[in-house]
Amino acid sequence: MQETLHLSSSSSFSPPKSSISPPKSFKSSTISYPQHPKPPTPISTSTSLPTPPPPPPQNFHLQEKLLFLDSLGVDSLHCLSSQPLIVSSSLSDLKSVIDFLYSVNLSILDVRRVLHMCPEILTAGISTTLRPAVTFLLREALVTGEKLPGILRRRPRLLTKCVEKNLRPTLYFLQSTIGIEDVSKCATLLSCSVETKFIPRLDYLQRIGFSRRDAKVMFRRFPSLFCYSIEENLEPKFDYFVVEMGRELKELIVFPQYFSFSLENRIKPRHKMCVEKGVCLSLPVMLKSHESRFRDRLEVCCSSSMPVAESGVQSANQYTIESS
Secondary structure, three states, X not given: OOOOOOOOOOOOOOOOOOOOOOOOOOOOOOOOOOOXXXXXXXXXXXXXXXXXXXXXXXXXXXXXXXXXXXXXXXXHHHHHHHOHHHHHXXXXXXXXXXXXXXXXXXXXXXXXXXXXXXXXXXXXXHHHHHHHHHHHHHHOOOOOOOOHHHHHHHXXXXXXXXXXXXXXXXXXXXXXXXXXXXXXXXXXXXHXXXXXHHHHHHHHHHHOOOOHHHHHHHHHHOHHHHHOOHHHHHHHHXXXXXXXXXXXXXXXXXXXXXXXXXXXXXXXXXXXXXXXXXXXXXXXXXXXXXXXXXXXXXXXXXXXXXXXXXXXXXXHHHHHHHHO
C-alpha cells in the first residue's frame, strides 16, 4: 500500500538554526578607498596680472626698418629687392651697421652711395665680416686711414669679402705674381677674383702675342687693366690697334692706358685725323691731350714738316730692354 505524506497547511518549515553565533565584538565594516585629490583651483589673473598685448603684425618690423633707411636718404626698396635678407635682420642690427660705417669716416652721402652700390653690407656681420675687412685694408694692404673712405666709396664690396678666402689671396697674387709693390694704390682690385678676373686677362695678353713677362709689365704699369672686359674692351681695341692703326705691340707695353680710352669717341677720330694730316703721334700724345691741345700739336707737326714721331717707339724699345 502506497503511503502518502500529507503536510498540513498549518505547519511551517524553518531551517535549522545554527548553533554558532558571531562574537559580540564583530561588527560589520565597509572597505573605503582613498579619494582622488581634487585638482587645484586655477588662480584668476584677471585682476592681479594685466593681459599682455597681442604681438605686432610681422610686417610692422619691416616697415620700421624701411622707414629707418628712408630717413637716411637710402633707397630702402632698392636695398630690399637687392638683399631680401633685410627682412630677417633686426632694426638694431641695421643701426649698428650704419654706426660702423660712420666710424670709418664715411659721411651720410658716402653711406647712401655704398649702400646703393652694395646693399649686402646691411646684413653683413660687424665682428665677422665688416671689421675684419677694414682691419685687413689698414694693416695688410697698408691703406691709410685718410684714403680708406675714398676706396670704400669706389669699391664698397670690399667690406663684404672674406679675408681668408678673397682679400688675402688677391693681395698675394698682386704682390708676388704681378710684382706690384704698393697695392694700396690699387686697393680696389682686392675685391676681384684671381681665378675669374686676373688669370683670364693675363692669359689673353699672352694669346695675342705678349710674353708673360711683358704682360706682367703692362699690369704693373696700369693695374686697372684687370678690370676691363675681354670681349667688350680689350679685343675690339686691340684689333683696331693692329689692323687699322698698324702699330707695334711694344707701344702697348709702354702705354697700356690705351685700353682705357673710348674706341669710338677718342681712338678712332684722332687716328683718322692723324692719317688725314699724314702725322703719326705717339699713343700718349694722341690720346691723353685735350681736344684743343691735340689739334695744336697736330698743326705744329704739319707746319714743321715732321709727320712722324718716333718717340713712342723709341721709349718702347728702351722700356723693353729695361724690363728684361
